[in-house]
Amino acid sequence: MDSPGDVNILQNDELALTPEEMRRLEHMKMHEKHKGHEAMHTEMVFILVITVIVAQVALVEWKKRHQKSYQLATLFGMWIIPLGMCLKNQWWRFIFLWLIFSCITGLIVRKAVEKPIQGSTPRLVYKWFYLIYKLSYGLGIIGYIIMVLTFFGLNVVFDAKPQAWMDVAMLFLFYGLYYGVLAQDVAEISSDKMASHIGYYTANGMPTRHLEAGVCAVCGNRLLVQENEEGVLENTYKLSCDHVFHEFCIRGWCIVGKKQTCPYCKEKVDLKKMFCNPWEKPHVLYGQLLDWLRWLVAWQPVIFGIVQGINYALGLE
Numbered sequence: 001m002d003s004p005g006d007v008n009i010l011q012n013d014e015l016a017l018t019p020e021e022m023r024r025l026e027h028m029k030m031h032e033k034h035k036g037h038e039a040m041h042t043e044m045v046f047i048l049v050i051t052v053i054v055a056q057v058a059l060v061e062w063k064k065r066h067q068k069s070y071q072l073a074t075l076f077g078m079w080i081i082p083l084g085m086c087l088k089n090q091w092w093r094f095i096f097l098w099l100i101f102s103c104i105t106g107l108i109v110r111k112a113v114e115k116p117i118q119g120s121t122p123r124l125v126y127k128w129f130y131l132i133y134k135l136s137y138g139l140g141i142i143g144y145i146i147m148v149l150t151f152f153g154l155n156v157v158f159d160a161k162p163q164a165w166m167d168v169a170m171l172f173l174f175y176g177l178y179y180g181v182l183a184q185d186v187a188e189i190s191s192d193k194m195a196s197h198i199g200y201y202t203a204n205g206m207p208t209r210h211l212e213a214g215v216c217a218v219c220g221n222r223l224l225v226q227e228n229e230e231g232v233l234e235n236t237y238k239l240s241c242d243h244v245f246h247e248f249c250i251r252g253w254c255i256v257g258k259k260q261t262c263p264y265c266k267e268k269v270d271l272k273k274m275f276c277n278p279w280e281k282p283h284v285l286y287g288q289l290l291d292w293l294r295w296l297v298a299w300q301p302v303i304f305g306i307v308q309g310i311n312y313a314l315g316l317e
Helices: 004-015 019-033 038-065 065-087 092-113 121-151 162-198 249-257 280-290 291-313
Strands: 236-238 245-248
Touching: 019 245, 065 092, 065 162, 065 291, 092 121, 092 162, 121 162, 121 249, 162 245, 162 291, 236 249, 245 249
Parallel strands: none
Antiparallel strands: 236 245
16 A cells, blocks of 8 residues: 555656646556456447437437427527536636526517517517627637638647647637527527517418518518618518518528528528528528537437436446
8 A cells, every 4th residue: 555655756746747648647547447347348338329329219209299399408408508517617708608698688589479579579589699690600610710720730820739729719619509509599489489479470370460561571560662672771572472571581580590481471482582692592501500519519418418327327337
């Protein structure tokens, strides 16, 4: 058995090691601790694979059969799980930004679900979520650019370590993807609530109120510009179903809320006509590419928690 003096010497030696040497030492200690446990590790890997497969099948079936409850559960997991992890690790920057986003979004959603809905609410909701969408898109692009520049070794010009640049790139990518997906899901729920309260959309697909001429079919406010005129602040769009919209309203409906149907009659929206600029087309695709993050943030920690619970119950380490 080591004496207290020997223990102090070992601790002092460890303090003198570089971070790379410390990681190597921890790896050696972990390898020595689990030496001879190959059969146990094989069993743990088998449990992990089976649990992931079963969980993935269950999630797909849940989404297929009960999409509303799946959507709400995923949204709740995405909202709460990262906060819990950051509180545990004391990552205050994320907690501060999360609180600001949650407070403002909570107020916006509250206005979206209230009855009767105010005439200015739809535009306010779309403006907020469209702003978050553009910010998240910009953060993702910045993170990707920094990552590419690091691969090309541009960090050497600024005498910076590549790991520092990659950390910054991953931070931008995470914030852009996380808040982009979170805001998009909340925007979709808010757009459904607003449309049902306004009366232009119901669960059975039949409008409950007649749409007057010269009225936007999303927000219900008057159109100040004709469809063939050039507006000062925004233009007017007319779909193939002959329903007209404020430019900002229909863009928010299609891009932010991922709605590719007319909010009044549910006819398919002609996105090629609406987004004729090639630089805007990737924005629609961008919303679909973020879907994988929901599983990564909301369900992967839950699945790994189930795996650890099974290993603990079976006495596996």
